[in-house]
Amino acid sequence: MTEKPKKTPVSHEVNVHRLARKGMPVSIEADERERSSLAQEHDLVSVERFAAELTVRPWKADGVRVTGTVEADITQACVVTLQPVSSHIKEDVSATLVPEGSRLARNEVDGGEFVLDAEGPDMPDTFHGSIIDVGALAEEFFTLGIDPYPRKAGAVMEAGQPQDEAPKEPGPLYEGLRKLGQKS
Template identity: 85%
Template sequence: MPEKKKTPISHEVNVHRLARKGMTVSIKADEAERRALAEEHDLLSVERFAAELTVRPWKADGVRITGTVEADITQACVVTLEPVSSHIEEDVSAMLVPEGSRLARNEVEGGEFVLDAEGPDMPDTFHGSIIDVGVLAVEFFTLGIDPYPRRPGAVMEAAEQHEDAPKEAGPLYEGLRKLGQKS
């Protein structure tokens, strides 16, 4: 987890004072925070942003964070630029360990990295005793934003062919067309 990343939403938790059963963190963004989120993510507006997270001790010195981030946002349609409303609901699951923890290492002898594409992600690291779960909530919010929002029924018009453009297809296009006919 990046150290003191600037984000509109912030909620710090002291991991050294964390109870064994963990703690629940509820985040509800106010109007200024929602406006800043919209600006940071190039959205027309963020009408609602809420996170319900549970922060629990994990292994010897790590922290596990689970929960949900929900938001209602308005974006500009990529075709018409008209407003498009959408709802974001992302499940949060993350593990964090202190810098230098043996749980953050993924090396074997000889300096070779061991990565399992199907396995769990490596835990992120934090520095000191404070973690900002607001930063994590914003990261999962960002994952839920549609990068190409489109209004229902919005269609991209075909571009007109320029008069200087060749009227017949080139050899590459013809070859691809013939390959498509064979299958």
């Protein structure tokens, strides 16, 4: 039995087999409970707003292309003072997904060489079955926009006390290592 992936606070599932050729718009607006769960999962003081405007379109034979934006207003704790720091997140969403086992998900090896272009498009992600969770995808892009080291304006970290120089008298560990070095 295949284990179902854990749902995220902003899960929004889309059946990829029912997509119109022109695509399907998806709007996600997190309610208070979902914002609270997002804050807890991402170690934030609070999430005041989370919204995603996405378009899900068919891509090639059996793939899916998701584009749009994720916007959020969050409050984090300053890494220096622990005071609240508010910030706005706006991330562009762009992802391509293909079914597991699709030839489009495999890197083609050319003459025994595996070539990656850092500036080129990402490899498509894979999905299982006919359902994709575009809410989970939106949350991934939300995570990219979170500042890992939020700092309140003007907050300065004081320099620590200088460490003492090496001990004047070598300790027993040093003496043991020195003796081992002389034997070799």
